[in-house]
Amino acid sequence: MAYGESGEAGRVSKRNCLVTNDWICGEYVRSRSQELTDATVQHIGITAASVAIGVAVALPLALLARRWRFLAAPILGVTTVLYSIPSLAMFSLLLPLFGLSVSLVITGLVLYSLTILVRNILAGLRAVPEEAREAARGMGYGPVRLLWEVELPLALPALLAGVRITTVSTVALTTVGAIVDYGGLGTLILDGLDTQFKAQVLTASVLCVLLALAADLLLLALQYWLTPWTRARRIRTGRSARTADAAPGVGKVAEPV
């Protein structure tokens, strides 16, 4: 019987907060949990795909810019210009190429991510101490093995710092994908405006911020786990945790290896 009662109470409160269009509505979260989950999953999928592709594109670009100095200025210039283009315009300019599809949103987000990723990877690679390179060469490392086993691990803190910044802003920017119906939680936010549904807008917005926060913490944990040597250094010198985030600090962080 108690079960039935709580069900009854639930229906009453549902009537109340959904009808009065409250900002906070527990019944909304309960009754639309599937919709919210689907939107969140789409949001995470779009963000993860964009950042992953972004890293996969940024890495060769950074290597090119490092290998041939004359390419560095155009690569950094173009990615910076892309960053200045407003998100709605970026997605709209891609419309003729991709139509109303999820690829449109992901491509736009990848283009945005390149600015910070290329910059950070390049800074990380340039900060690799020449002695480390010399030592590896002396041990008979070829260029590929040098890159893979020495340079990339040393550039990892800078790369991951870039990935963190990019991921957080990508989570926020994904909402704009709502214009083509692939905005994850943004689609719920935009729908909520049309129907004046306050609970939907607030819940989706809060979820979006929480998602950005969770992604940031997750990447911070990943960074902590993948780069134990930066930790040892930090404890020894009493450096603040923030120096690992700034690309210029990478050179100092990388020294002991």
Next chain:
Amino acid sequence: MNAISGAYDWLTTSANWQGEKGVWHRLAEHLYFSGVCLAVACVVALPVALLLGHIGKGGALAVNISNVGRAVPTLAVLILLTLTPLGEHGDVPTLIALVLFAVPPLLTNAYVGMREVDRAVVEAARGMGMSGRQVFARVELPLAYPLVMTGVRSAAVQVVATATLAAMAGEGGLGRIITAGFNLQNTPQVVAGAFLVAVLALVVEGVLVLLGRVFDPMRGRSRVSG
């Protein structure tokens, strides 16, 4: 290719530039929103950031506020504000959102700019008998100027982008040409609108770079590298 020639046709049709829904009117709205909000944000954020930088306090706030700003979706804030009672006052939600998103880059860059001024130079100025105010106006401010201007440029880019998104929340501005194009399933109009917005953003940034150079207090002199 079709969409590009379509967009070209759209842009060269003079009817699309006239009237309340025309490009000129939308551009005027866009510039009005962006200009007013950037000015308000500068007036609010710059004095605070420069003062904090001068006395060297509040660094955590000034630096973290742009991380927070990055995590909050612009679209969500625009729509949330539109649904509050403020939404009944026309442009008010948009103007508030624009100011909110212009503040973080201004605050962070101006603060960092002030803090990165070479301490030795500041000490030398003090040793020459300059007062705190003189150090601020004659030493710190001119040396921090490039980063302050970087902040103004980022804020301007942010404001122009946010003003575009305001169209999705039902406001005016050039973004309206894009959203109207989506509603009409008119791809050429979407592309034409996006082209105009992109050009506007790049022009605004270019103009600010030029203005920054013209008003550089250290123009023609070399900055001591920190």
